[in-house]
């Protein structure tokens with residue numbers, strides 16, 4: 090299906106089903122409520138076909154351009170039908186499975202994620218391993234029965250809701266750095282896994298600590314080859330900075346539009362508003378180009394760090410404007426609307442941390458795009 094036809098037909102379907110798709114909860118809702126609602130929206134959108142467009146037929150999709158996926162997320166977000174952060178996890182993890190899992194495994198698993206029957210998480214960061222991902226130490230040892238995984242992950246978003254985890258493990262020596270990393274697709278109900286949610290400052294336990302105590306993972310759950318985990322991670326991260334960010338732009342536009350309606354007369358400085366709008370449009374123009382490159386089949390790489398820097402800047406700029414115009418809502422308001430503004434403001438502070446911090450993105454841009462040299 091072509092983008093224009095998809096857009097028109099999807100908009101008509103959303104108009105018709107708006108009533109079934111709006112959340113039951115008022116305001117932001119608890120994370121439990123958000124997750125239950127997300128599953129419902131994905132199921133309805135999958136069963137009606139929308140959630141399948143833009144994905145390969147081999148994994149239950151209906152084929153077509155990746156732009157269709159970008160528009161679906163944009164439309165759902167712009168109508169406040171999904172929270173983009175949790176919705177867009179699919180855009181990060183499904184492509185990884187398609188590229189690296191054995192074909193039968195991808196065919197069996199990806200439809201479950203697309204339909205909202207399952208949630209998956211991404212187990213990369215560890216207590217001593219964030220920016221320096223190649224130093225990770227969660228170990229997978231070869232045994233006759235499969236991999237035995239022992240170690241700890243942290244900040245694993247949605248782990249407490251997840252049935253599966255894309256997990257980076259060390260299978261080589263510590264000195265082997267990125268050459269000794271292997272990616273696994275782990276069932277989260279495997280014996281030996283303990284998940285402990287972590288409270289965040291915006292009030293939702295979005296991420297968890299995850300402990301692996303001799304967890305057995307079959308060899309056919311290896312993503313790519315043994316020792317190829319670094320490539321899996323490097324190919325996954327650009328996905329975290331492409332379609333998912335287009336959805337985030339739709340969310341930021343929606344919030345800016347809502348701010349214009351909610352801000353008391355005279356509380357918005359015209360020059361500040363102009364600057365924030367410009368930052369947001371600059372990001373959107375950049376991301377549009379990225380969506381088209383993805384659609385053309387280009388392999389995304391370090392240049393998506395530019396998208397990440399721009400979106401994080403835009404998100405914080407939008408919410409700085411919110412804090413200027415609606416200070417009471419962001420600090421002490423306790424009605425559902427204030428709670429939404431406050432949650433959004435607090436979460437925007439994480440935009441320069443998750444998916445690789447702003448400093449790390451700038452390092453990538455400096456070294457890999459501008460060729461400005463390495464660490465001394």
Ligand SMILES: Cc1cc2nc3c(=O)[nH]c(=O)nc-3n(C[C@H](O)[C@H](O)[C@H](O)COP(=O)(O)OP(=O)(O)OC[C@H]3O[C@@H](n4cnc5c(N)ncnc54)[C@H](O)[C@@H]3O)c2cc1C
Nearest residue numbers: 211212213214219220244245246439442443444445446448
């Ligand atoms: C909301 C949220 C969700 C997340 N979800 C997940 C998830 O699902 N899965 C997952 O694996 N991880 C997740 N993370 C973790 C995230 O990827 C890490 O927090 C991030 O990569 C930074 O790592 P760190 O926290 O260990 O900080 P550190 O790496 O310790 O960095 C601390 C500070 O030092 C700076 N710094 C570090 N190294 C350099 C350098 N070489 N040059 C300049 N500055 C440097 C950083 O920019 C940062 O400001 C999430 C984080 C957040 C906030």
